[in-house]
Amino acid sequence: MKNKQEGFVKEIPKKSENISEWYTSVILKGELADYSPVRGCMVIRPYGYAVWENIQDYLNRRFKETGHKNGYFPMFIPESFLKKEAEHVEGFAPQVALVTKGGGENLTEPLVVRPTSESIICSMYAKWIRSYRDLPVLINQWCSVVRWEKTTRLFLRSAEFLWQEGHTVHRTPEEAEEETEKMLEVYREFAEDFLALPVLTGKKTDGEKFAGADHTYTIEALMPDGQALQSGTSHNLGSHFAKAFDIKFLDKDNVEKYPYQTSWGVSTRIIGAIIMTHGDDRGLAFPPKVAPVQVVIVPIFYGQKEAVLEKAAEIKRVLSEKFRVELDDRDEYKPGWKFNEWEMKGVPLRLEIGPKDIEKNQVVASSRIEEGKIQIPVDNLSESVEKLLDDIQNKFYARAKTFFDSHIFEASSREEIKEHIKAGRKGFYKTAWCGSEECAEKTAEETSTTSRCIERRETAGGLCAGCGKAAYKYLYFGRAY
RNA sequence: CGGGACGUAGCGCAGCUUGGUAGCGCACAGCGUUCGGGACGCUGGGGCCGGAGGUUCAAAUCCUCUCGUCCCGACCA
Numbered sequence: 333m334k335n336k337q338e339g340f341v342k343e344i345p346k347k348s349e350n351i352s353e354w355y356t357s358v359i360l361k362g363e364l365a366d367y368s369p370v371r372g373c374m375v376i377r378p379y380g381y382a383v384w385e386n387i388q389d390y391l392n393r394r395f396k397e398t399g400h401k402n403g404y405f406p407m408f409i410p411e412s413f414l415k416k417e418a419e420h421v422e423g424f425a426p427q428v429a430l431v432t433k434g435g436g437e438n439l440t441e442p443l444v445v446r447p448t449s450e451s452i453i454c455s456m457y458a459k460w461i462r463s464y465r466d467l468p469v470l471i472n473q474w475c476s477v478v479r480w481e482k483t484t485r486l487f488l489r490s491a492e493f494l495w496q497e498g499h500t501v502h503r504t505p506e507e508a509e510e511e512t513e514k515m516l517e518v519y520r521e522f523a524e525d526f527l528a529l530p531v532l533t534g535k536k537t538d539g540e541k542f543a544g545a546d547h548t549y550t551i552e553a554l555m556p557d558g559q560a561l562q563s564g565t566s567h568n569l570g571s572h573f574a575k576a577f578d579i580k581f582l583d584k585d586n587v588e589k590y591p592y593q594t595s596w597g598v599s600t601r602i603i604g605a606i607i608m609t610h611g612d613d614r615g616l617a618f619p620p621k622v623a624p625v626q627v628v629i630v631p632i633f634y635g636q637k638e639a640v641l642e643k644a645a646e647i648k649r650v651l652s653e654k655f656r657v658e659l660d661d662r663d664e665y666k667p668g669w670k671f672n673e674w675e676m677k678g679v680p681l682r683l684e685i686g687p688k689d690i691e692k693n694q695v696v697a698s699s700r701i702e703e704g705k706i707q708i709p710v711d712n713l714s715e716s717v718e719k720l721l722d723d724i725q726n727k728f729y730a731r732a733k734t735f736f737d738s739h740i741f742e743a744s745s746r747e748e749i750k751e752h753i754k755a756g757r758k759g760f761y762k763t764a765w766c767g768s769e770e771c772a773e774k775t776a777e778e779t780s781t782t783s784r785c786i787e788r789r790e791t792a793g794g795l796c797a798g799c800g801k802a803a804y805k806y807l808y809f810g811r812a813y
Numbered sequence: 814c815g816g817g818a819c820g821u822a823g824c825g826c827a828g829c830u831u832g833g834u835a836g837c838g839c840a841c842a843g844c845g846u847u848c849g850g851g852a853c854g855c856u857g858g859g860g861c862c863g864g865a866g867g868u869u870c871a872a873a874u875c876c877u878c879u880c881g882u883c884c885c886g887a888c889c890a
Binding site: 479684 | 814824847848849850851852880881882883884885887888889890
């Protein structure tokens, strides 16, 4: 038998040799997305959109479990709205697209295409909220937003991207903080359990927080080239927006007060993280839970086309009750070709069925993450497949976690960070930190990194890697996408 | 936004230096034989050479501009 390694889909660069080219190539060849005629915008093709739909299904379930409802707010925002919160406009103004004409006439006030929806949502909340009895407000929306990015990359950074943004309003700061942390935890579980992506969780330094937030929590994934990828954020907005948009409520004590808000979001960027983390030289590789196709059945005819197809169709029918299944009955390709094709497309589990298998009442199974094939009986196939997929999901996570853990480097000084970088040790640099914003910024600047997140756990009393004063938290640095 | 590279058939490329009938491989269509890790034979279709100007009897080829993509850096989810 031919060595498995030789049979790769042609024309995919090696991931290990040039991850950027590999990344673009697997997305295009895997038919996840394509470039659009508009600079910086991407077209998400059905196979890629299926990934997003799976993400939506999972997150919608989790959001609803935690009491949220979906709504929808317009994509056009009066320019003046963005300007109401000082930090907010400063953060987003350089990136906005502006509509100045409509119906052939100049608009009296230009409209911003939303880069994020805090401002328009707050303007509505101001209308809806009167009493503490109206709180909390827990609304999420699925939409696209536009940020005029200078350089773009498929999924990771595009001028328009899809996301969800939750916007909540609370009576007390404690409640808002609880919500912010709760949603961060939802995101962490989403990344780790659903997408098999290990992440750091923690708080952003003030320099890195959301424009207009009191503070921001983040999940930070690590890409195979050692670069960090901010993959989801949960912001505690305090009362900044409430004050800017005049959202007030009458509390139990008959005193008018400003409420406390949060917002949190995950975008299609995270699909980029899935691709980079799990893919390999053979192409895409999806963890079963998020895979557009979980099981592909490849029939092997050997002169018994009808009998084999009939059995394969029956197996598909049974498995389709629980799984996303594809039966590749195309005549024009040989099995070997199909194997490579579906591996390139990242399907986690393949079942082969031929005349010999029918005789033995079995199928041959092959996992995307391990070499070798196993035979499994057709009886109770659904249960066997479920176990296999669970096992594959765990192996995806374990593999990613091993990489992740081995790329967190401790550094007790700026020099040590530089030494790590110089020695080619790319990843997260874990430092003890005094808590000073200035100190963090200086470390970032000197080492050409950015601060990624502050671990919530306290240090055991070390010294700050920046200034040498007493440290109280751990701060991670890294290079980011 | 800087620095580099590249736009020729759906994809990957050659042709450009030295201007003169637009090519190769894969893919695609038809027929037949094949099918447990990318099968083969025969026949066939497909291009304003990214776009706009210019030079020339003549431009894929030379010149100018422009648009787009990729890679490497600075900013962002």
